[in-house]
Amino acid sequence: MAGGVYLASEWRLRNVELPDPFVATIPTDAASIEHGRHVARIRGCFGCHGQSLEGRVYTDQWPWVELAVAPNLAAYAQEHSPATLEAAIRHGIGVDGRALWSMPSYNWTNLSDSDLVALIAFLRSAEVQPSSHPKPKLGWSARWEIASGSVMHMADWVSLVPPLQYQDHPLPAMRLGEYLAMTMCNECHGLDLRGAVAPDGRAPDLAILAAYSEADFRTLLATGTAIGGRDNLNLMSMVARDRFPDLTDEEISSLYFFLNTLGVQPVAEDVPWRPKNE
Numbered sequence: 001m002a003g004g005v006y007l008a009s010e011w012r013l014r015n016v017e018l019p020d021p022f023v024a025t026i027p028t029d030a031a032s033i034e035h036g037r038h039v040a041r042i043r044g045c046f047g048c049h050g051q052s053l054e055g056r057v058y059t060d061q062w063p064w065v066e067l068a069v070a071p072n073l074a075a076y077a078q079e080h081s082p083a084t085l086e087a088a089i090r091h092g093i094g095v096d097g098r099a100l101w102s103m104p105s106y107n108w109t110n111l112s113d114s115d116l117v118a119l120i121a122f123l124r125s126a127e128v129q130p131s132s133h134p135k136p137k138l139g140w141s142a143r144w145e146i147a148s149g150s151v152m153h154m155a156d157w158v159s160l161v162p163p164l165q166y167q168d169h170p171l172p173a174m175r176l177g178e179y180l181a182m183t184m185c186n187e188c189h190g191l192d193l194r195g196a197v198a199p200d201g202r203a204p205d206l207a208i209l210a211a212y213s214e215a216d217f218r219t220l221l222a223t224g225t226a227i228g229g230r231d232n233l234n235l236m237s238m239v240a241r242d243r244f245p246d247l248t249d250e251e252i253s254s255l256y257f258f259l260n261t262l263g264v265q266p267v268a269e270d271v272p273w274r275p276k277n278e
């Protein structure tokens with residue numbers, strides 16, 4: 001029985017379509033590396049992999065996984081090819097060819113090639129901090145859920161990410177705003193930004209921005225404090241303080257512009273990130 005669950009879960013984790021290997025020249029100039037740092041900062045790589053990219057061990061954040069380990073990213077980037085990094089970052093597939101489960105790759109499926117190469121350039125240039133982490137472990141309850149098909153692994157989630165729709169739009173704010181929202185906010189607010197069940201409650205439909213002035217929105221992103229002076233939105237305040245102070249004025253006003261167009265669009269019902277009955 002236990003052996004069957006193990007084999008069935010391994011079969012699901014390994015039965016993923018490998019992407020065509022990503023081939024790119026990774027720049028080494030200071031401007032590209034600095035841009036890569038910005039990409040990593042606003043997408044949360046530091047929050048989960050450590051402020052010096054030294055890696056982090058998660059014992060309770062993802063309770064259904066017994067032991068999740070976010071590896072030392074600076075070391076990983078020096079040891080592995082750009083194709084291996086790209087498979088993990090955009091497709092949710094690890095260096096061993098198995099689907100990842102805790103790393104939110106669906107958030108970066110639409111990351112552009114130019115941002116991706118800058119990100120890899122930065123990771124490769126980062127000083128490697130010494131670290132020794134235990135081996136990650138998938139517990140039996142997680143294996144059972146994977147084997148029975150009741151949860152999706154990361155490669156499954158990646159396959160649900162909708163394509164960008166407005167990248168040919170005449171307004172630059174619409175293009176940049178959509179791109180940023182769909183590679184930053186969809187981690188928690190749903191693959192379509194219209195709300196999701198998040199680890200610590202519900203992340204609202206981002207059409208909620210209709211209630212925000214641009215100044216309120218800037219305050220939220222820079223300080224984690226929402227309208228009404230609410231300064232503890234749990235996960236939102238935490239990620240805002242870690243990631244969003246690095247956003248430029250143009251990035252913030254583009255996000256604001258794009259997110260304010262969401263309200264007139266219909267909201268899809270009963271999608272996996274927003275089940276009807278939860």
Ligand code: HEC
Pocket residue numbers: 040043044045046047048049058068069070071073076085088089093094095096100101102103104108119
């Ligand atoms: C929400 C937390 C979280 C964020 C944000 C995050 N990671 Fe991860 N990452 C993990 C965890 C946990 C793992 C270990 C694999 C797993 O459990 O899915 C991981 C694994 C990886 C791996 C190794 C995959 C393998 O096993 O071969 C790479 C590469 C990686 N992350 C890169 C990044 C980059 C680049 C960013 C920023 C764009 C990032 N991560 C942001 C949590 C995170």
Ligand code: HEC
Pocket residue numbers: 181184185186187188189198200201202203204206208209220226227232233234235236239255
């Ligand atoms: C790591 C998860 C996470 C990410 C990433 C994230 N959010 Fe949130 N956000 C949440 C959660 C959870 C809430 C609900 C918090 C609560 O009410 O306690 C929330 C709430 C909000 C609110 C509502 C505040 C209010 O007035 O109640 C806004 C606006 C918002 N997020 C905007 C954004 C934008 C814009 C982005 C991308 C730039 C983003 N969030 C990225 C998790 C996240």
